Amino acid sequence: xxxxxxxxxxxxxxxxxxxxxxxxxxxxxxxxxxxxxxxxxxxxxxxxxxxxxxxxxxxxxxxxxxxxxxxxxxxxxxxxxxxxxxxxxxxxxxxxxxxxxxxxxxxxxxxxxxxxxxxxxxxxxxxxxxxxxxxxxxxxxxxxxxxxxxxxxxxxxxxxxxxxxxxxxxxxxxxxxxxxxxxxxxxxxxxxxxxxxxxxxxxxxxxxxxxxxxxxxxxxxxxxxxxxxxxxxxxxxxxxxxxxxxxxxxxxxxxxxxxxxxxxxxxxxxxxxxxxxxxxxxxxxxxxxxxxxxxxxxxxxxxxxxxxxxxxxxxxxxxxxxxxxxxxxxxxxxxxxxxxxxxxxxxxxxxxxxxxxxx
Amino acid sequence: xxxxxxxxxxxxxxxxxxxxxxxxxxxxxxxxxxxxxxxxxxxxxxxxxxxxxxxxxxxxxxxxxxxxxxxxxxxxxxxxxxxxxxxxxxxxxxxxxxxxxxxxxxxxxxxxxxxxxxxxxxxxxxxxxxxxxxxxxxxxxxxxxxxxxxxxxxxxxxxxxxxxxxxxxxxxxxxxxxxxxxxxxxxxxxxxxxxxxxxxxxxxxxxxxxxxxxxxxxxxxxxxxxxxxxxxxxxxxxxxxxxxxxxxxxxxxxxxxxxxxxxxxxxxxxxxxxxxxxxxxxxxxxxxxxxxxxxxxxxxxx
Numbered sequence: 001x002x003x004x005x006x007x008x009x010x011x012x013x014x015x016x017x018x019x020x021x022x023x024x025x026x027x028x029x030x031x032x033x034x035x036x037x038x039x040x041x042x043x044x045x046x047x048x049x050x051x052x053x054x055x056x057x058x059x060x061x062x063x064x065x066x067x068x069x070x071x072x073x074x075x076x077x078x079x080x081x082x083x084x085x086x087x088x089x090x091x092x093x094x095x096x097x098x099x100x101x102x103x104x105x106x107x108x109x110x111x112x113x114x115x116x117x118x119x120x121x122x123x124x125x126x127x128x129x130x131x132x133x134x135x136x137x138x139x140x141x142x143x144x145x146x147x148x149x150x151x152x153x154x155x156x157x158x159x160x161x162x163x164x165x166x167x168x169x170x171x172x173x174x175x176x177x178x179x180x181x182x183x184x185x186x187x188x189x190x191x192x193x194x195x196x197x198x199x200x201x202x203x204x205x206x207x208x209x210x211x212x213x214x215x216x217x218x219x220x221x222x223x224x225x226x227x228x229x230x231x232x233x234x235x236x237x238x239x240x241x242x243x244x245x246x247x248x249x250x251x252x253x254x255x256x257x258x259x260x261x262x263x264x265x266x267x268x269x270x271x272x273x274x275x276x277x278x279x280x281x282x283x284x285x286x287x288x289x290x291x292x293x294x295x296x297x298x299x300x301x302x303x304x305x306x307x308x309x310x311x312x313x314x315x316x317x318x319x320x321x322x323x324x325x326x327x328x329x330x331x332x333x334x335x336x337x338x339x340x341x342x343x344x345x346x347x348x349x350x351x352x353x354x355x356x357x358x359x
Numbered sequence: 360x361x362x363x364x365x366x367x368x369x370x371x372x373x374x375x376x377x378x379x380x381x382x383x384x385x386x387x388x389x390x391x392x393x394x395x396x397x398x399x400x401x402x403x404x405x406x407x408x409x410x411x412x413x414x415x416x417x418x419x420x421x422x423x424x425x426x427x428x429x430x431x432x433x434x435x436x437x438x439x440x441x442x443x444x445x446x447x448x449x450x451x452x453x454x455x456x457x458x459x460x461x462x463x464x465x466x467x468x469x470x471x472x473x474x475x476x477x478x479x480x481x482x483x484x485x486x487x488x489x490x491x492x493x494x495x496x497x498x499x500x501x502x503x504x505x506x507x508x509x510x511x512x513x514x515x516x517x518x519x520x521x522x523x524x525x526x527x528x529x530x531x532x533x534x535x536x537x538x539x540x541x542x543x544x545x546x547x548x549x550x551x552x553x554x555x556x557x558x559x560x561x562x563x564x565x566x567x568x569x570x571x572x573x574x575x576x577x578x579x580x581x582x583x584x585x586x587x588x589x590x591x592x593x594x595x596x597x598x599x600x601x602x603x604x605x606x607x608x609x610x611x612x613x614x615x616x617x618x619x620x621x622x623x624x625x626x627x628x629x630x631x632x633x634x635x636x637x638x639x640x641x642x643x644x645x646x647x648x649x650x651x652x653x654x655x656x657x658x659x660x661x
Contacts, residue, residue: 062557063473069465070474070483073531076524077486080493080501087504138399146393155400157649162407164645166585168612169634172619173410176417176627218406225403249389272492279494281588282616306496306588313500313592329500333493340492344485 080333088327090320099327105292107316112324114331116292120302121332123209124284125277127298128216133270135217136224143225144232145254156229163222171286174215179206179287182214187299202297205289210298212288216280220273227272227347231265232258234351268346275339279332281306305332411638418635421628426636431598431614434623441633443600447515447609451594452584454519454604459526460576464565466527467534467572472560484535487528498524499589507593515601515608518594522586526579533575537568577648581641587612611637 085092091099095112102113143156183206190210191200235258243257244250259266289301290311305328316322372378425440432439466483474480498521506517541564549559565572590596595607596614611633618630 059556062560063469066465066469066473067479069462070469070480070531072462073466073483073486073490073527076527077490077493079505080497083501083504084497135399135403138396139403141392142396142400146396155404158404158407161642161645162403164581164585164641165407165410166587166612166637166641168585168587168616168619169410169414169638172615172630172634173413175619177409177413221403249385251389251392252385254392275492279492279496281494281496282612286616286620306494309496309500310588310591313503314595326500326504329497333497336492336494336497337489340489341485343492344488 077337081330084326084330084333088323088330090323091327092323094320095324099324100331103294107312107318107321110318110320112320114305114324114328116294117303117305117308117328118331119294120209120288120292121278121304121306123302124212124216124288124304125274127209127213128220128277129270129274131213131217132221132224132273136221136228136269136273137266139221139225140228140232141254141258144229145250145258156226159222159225162218163226167219167280167282168286170215170219171283174211174283174287178211178214182206182208182211198296199298202295202299204299205301207287207289207301208297208299209288209302212284212302212304213298215283215287216277219280219283220276223276224269224273227269228262228266231262231269231347231350234265235261262350264346265350268343268348268350271339271343271346275336275343278339279306279336281310285310305329414631414635414638417628417631421632422635426629426632430600431629432625434626437625439629441609441611441614441629441636443598444596444609444611444614444633445636447594447596447601448584448611450515450602450604450608451518451522451590451610452580454516455522455526455583456576456580457523458519459523459579460530462523463527463530463576463579464534464572466531467538468560468565470531470535471538472556472564484532487531490524491528491532494588495521495525495586496588496591499592502589503592510605512605513593513595513607515594515604515606518590518608518610519604521589521593522583525583525586525589526576529579529582530572530575533578534568534572537571537575538564540571541567574648577644581644581648584641584644585612585637587616591616 091112095102099112100114100118103115104111104113105116106112139155139159143152143159147155183204187200187204187206191204194200239257239261240253243253248256284304285307288304288307290303290307291301292303292308293300295302309325309329309332313322313325316325425438426442427440427445428442429438429440430443431441466487470480470484474483502517502521502524506520507513510517545563545567546559549563550556554563590610590613594610594613596609596617597607598609601608615630615633615637618626618633621627
């Protein structure tokens with residue numbers, strides 16, 4: 001009774017005069033039910049409950065409000081998709097599917113094709129995965145299986161701090177630290193040792209596909225390693241104990257008991273990292289060189305889908321130019337949605353039922 | 360389960376050469392892989408240390424009072440600060456939180472309290488996860504197409520909307536996870552006292568889960584605080600004090616980007632200082648959240 005009294009003060013939908021009748025001392029209550037004509041007049045409690053109603057209106061309107069908010073997430077996705085389709089209509093009509101296989105990018109002549117950007121995006125993302133995945137797996141294995149207990153929290157915290165660094169700061173660091181390092185130290189070293197592969201030919205300016213990939217790999221590492229950690233934690237301990245009881249070494253336990261059980265989830269985590277890498281904009285824009293060419297050399301400057309939008313969108317003149325850039329955005333949107341959807345399903349398949357981890 | 364003692368396997372020779380070799384190989388592999396994973400951890404932490412160290416080294420030397428009180432100086436002049444960018448970031452983030460946090464929490468409440476097991480809830484959850492992975496630059500051009508093209512000019516409001524949309528999925532998912540940790544008995548107790556469902560959700564479930572939900576909000580906030588790409592075509596940035604929501608407004612990450620790709624040393628210096636400020640803000644909030652969240656879990660969990 002007391003709690004419901006307090007409730008009315010806030011925002012109960014029922015009329016305010018009932019507040020006055022509410023604080024009923026028990027003695028009063030008993031008296032009233034005695035004196036009233038038996039049977040016909042309801043007690044004060046029943047009276048109160050009747051006036052108060054079942055709260056169905058408040059409940060259902062609250063539930064509706066919550067549902068509307070939840071559905072607004074659908075609305076956001078549909079809205080993004082539809083507005084991108086509408087705005088890129090011009091370019092969709094003009095170039096059709098060929099847009100994604102043409103190499104031309106000539107704003108003056110109004111001739112657009114996205115292939116160099118697709119190449120740049122795929123090359124940097126895949127190379128970044130190649131660097132990041134082994135490292136992320138190593139970190140995840142170390143944290144979940146090998147790390148002494150007191151070190152576990154600080155190290156996982158530190159790797160997640162990497163995720164908290166904004167993209168533009170990575171870019172700044174890349175421009176002033178990684179690019180000179182690449183130009184003067186790593187580049188010549190790679191040319192000397194791996195030059196025969198042909199991947200490291202041509203002039204090395206420091207900016208280029210490889211530098212962008214390194215920055216990207218640093219940026220997607222935390223997401224892959226933290227998801228992998230979640231997935232490995234979700235493997236039941238009985239699996240580990242079972243393998244260890246058969247006489248396996250610790251590595252064999254990790255390989256047979258943990259990694260093999262979580263491989264679908266790990267693939268999902270890697271794909272989530274891929275989704276992040278495909279859409280990463282600022283840091284890549286700052287170090288990739290921004291030149292739409294397709295070159296086998298990893299030293300060559302490139303261009304990605306996201307960075308062409310970032311660089312040219314605000315100075316795009318002409319409807320066709322703008323429309324072509326928006327079509328690139330649409331492509332990026334669809335590709336990341338597909339990649340993310342597949343990845344999420346894979347991660348869910350493994351971590352479903354495992355307790356949620358905080359933070 | 361009767362034992363048959365007459366069948367005996369031949370005794371194993373644990374000291375045979377092949378066996379010893381095998382054991383040795385396995386032990387070496389074990390240590391080798393352990394070493395590799397330690398190495399990986401060190402390699403991963405190295406850039407973090409490098410970035411933080413370099414940032415503090417470059418940024419701290421260029422931080423001064425003017426940085427926090429002055430607007431950017433014209434090219435070629437010494438001095439100047441990023442006061443308007445800090446204020447602008449604050450305004451945009453405030454707008455984004457104002458729009459994003461209520462929607463995010465409400466959607467999370469729906470998922471945890473009303474939609475358990477429903478197909479709609481699963482679809483919402485999935486969409487939120489997918490929306491979380493949509494590149495921020497795409498969000499930028501979508502909001503550009505919707506708001507900026509309609510208004511015919513860039514505005515702080517457009518930036519706020521873009522960031523708000525990016526906050527929603529994170530907050531939704533954390534809210535849902537945190538509400539799921541609230542024990543059912545608490546809810547049942549409230550319902551048993553005759554408290555209506557909406558009231559139960561607001562003052563019992565959400566109250567119990569509030570530390571975790573605040574964590575989620577702060578994490579989402581920290582994430583969008585450093586976003587540059589969606590602001591490029593929405594808030595756009597400027598060089599002056601601006602308080603109007605309807606006009607282009609400066610933002611810290613935007614200003615860092617502009618300064619970083621500029622050819623002037625003075626501006627590079629300011630970019631480092633700005634990055635240091637930005638990262639300190641983000642890291643402090645993330646760390647606070649960590650501490651707060653760890654306390655909250657003990658309180659909220661069953």
